[in-house]
Amino acid sequence: MKKWAWLLVFALCFGMFGGCAGDDGTVTINVYNWGEYIDDEILDVNKLFEKETGIRVNYRTFENNETMYTLLSSGAAEYDVVFPSDYMVGRMIEEGMLAELNFDNIPNYQYIDEAYKNLAYDPTNKYSVPYTWGTVGIFYNKKYVAEEDLKAGWDLLWNEKYSGKIFMFDNPRDAFAIALKKCGYSMNTTNEAEIRQAYDELVKQKPLLQGYYMDQIFQKMINEEGYIAPYYSGDGALMIYREDGNSDIGYFVPDQGTNLFVDAMCIMKNSPHKAEAEQYINFMCRTDVAKANAEYIGYSTPHTEAKKQLDPAISGDPMFYPPESVIKKTETFITLDQTTNNLQRDLWTKLRL
């Protein structure tokens, strides 16, 4: 009994110690971003911020919106700045998890393209500053896929001619979005019949696929194990243009319309260092920093000045910066209600069994 008592005392002391550590005058902000989603080589953005402001950055990474949300909403992790995607921003606003930003502290917000402000997930743009954006389209290998088959748009992913050489997203939201677009519906639909019809399409597609993948798509496409894969436009930078990429790969956005996604910067409501967090967001919107990040990540930047300074080969590439005609047909994801979410998730589980 005594032993346990000692252990408890020990644990409590440590707990208190852990709680107070770090209060030595310098402010530390906790930043939660996607993996490999910041320049840590050329400018080394976080280091630069620490050097210029004296604020310490505790930088952590996540791999998808859902797990990030679970950790934040349970209270198991406290962050100041987070980088959720569009629909997750919407959900976090609805649940009161995000703080309203004080844009007086973020003067560089003026450089953000008007086209990416006030989007559906944050209609009055009080809570988020866009960080990157992109579209979802189809990567295909020009050597094996006939040009005229591209006219089919999303139906290309159902073309029996390429059976066994097609890949598909391994997550429900993106996969359902494609199937819904193929059927001509909105990817934000809450109509059960439409979702079930999309599910039937996905069932039909399954035997034609080489598999459901996410990051493995890069290697498989580059090594020509498969020829057709839907993926995020910004990743073309790695798949096609990097030294080990495959220049036979092309990219197009189907005419039926597609998803325009935005990853944004937000501040948590319970952040104890809101002003410093705003300073960080402002720093991320500084032209040189935004440019370094855009070059490192390869995703499109909503920063007008940074875009002007990019290599014209990139800023003029319709894959990264598509013309207005493509943008007009895009939709951003909005937060689905619980029932629709569960329906998609259950059908997805059934499909993947």
Added chain:
Amino acid sequence: MKTLSRIYTALIFLFLYSPIAVLVVFSFNNSRNRVKWNGFTLKWYADLFENELILESLKVTLTVAILAAVISTVIGTLAAIGIHGMNRKLRQTFLAVNNIPMVNPEIVTGISMMLMFVFVFRMTGLLRPGFFTLLLAHITFCIPYVVLQVMPKLRQMNRHLYEAAVDLGCPPVSAFFKVVLPEIFPGVLTGALMAFTMSLDDFVISYFNAGSTAQTLPVTVYSMTKKPMTPEINALSTLMFLAVLLLLILVNVAQIRDASKKGRKI
């Protein structure tokens, strides 16, 4: 028949070690490609030592693994001795309780611990999710493995050795260190090693209990999987594999030496 069994053994080893061999070979590949060989390079190793996020996560992982191994070995060994001294019925009950966390899915353990830490933190302001909760979680899931490794050694030990030592005037505490501990030491050591490796490669429990200040290596590596993984990870895994291999060889050599020494004495 003998050749057949040799082939079988060779196949099993091939199956076990070829993934590691591929991983090691491609850590020296002069390209990010995971299929084509493109010449020898050490650049991924150089890059690795410049990647602060990875190095910092490695530091957290190793610190937690070492502390968790040491603390859970102490607690687990004490627990095993306690359980060993119980009567049959009580012992079986306790062993069953000990086994539950091991068969429990990790995600259940991870989330339940997270909920508890959050609850305690909200109520009392103590145990802020972070390094310390991560360590507590790791110690907790390591203890049952240590107990399980130490129990058989205690069963093998001659009960009367300890009694004889005490009879001859040795105080219980030094009797434990001089008589019991050397007898069960191989079990304690395997327990510690097992705790160390379990802690090293745990993902699920760390994910939920690390708060915002500590991130372990498996969590960092997993967060990179939206993009193609960099060969820096191959380089890191190679180094970790070598370190663990070295550790195992050292432990085995020490044990063999120890055994032969004892053999000579008798």
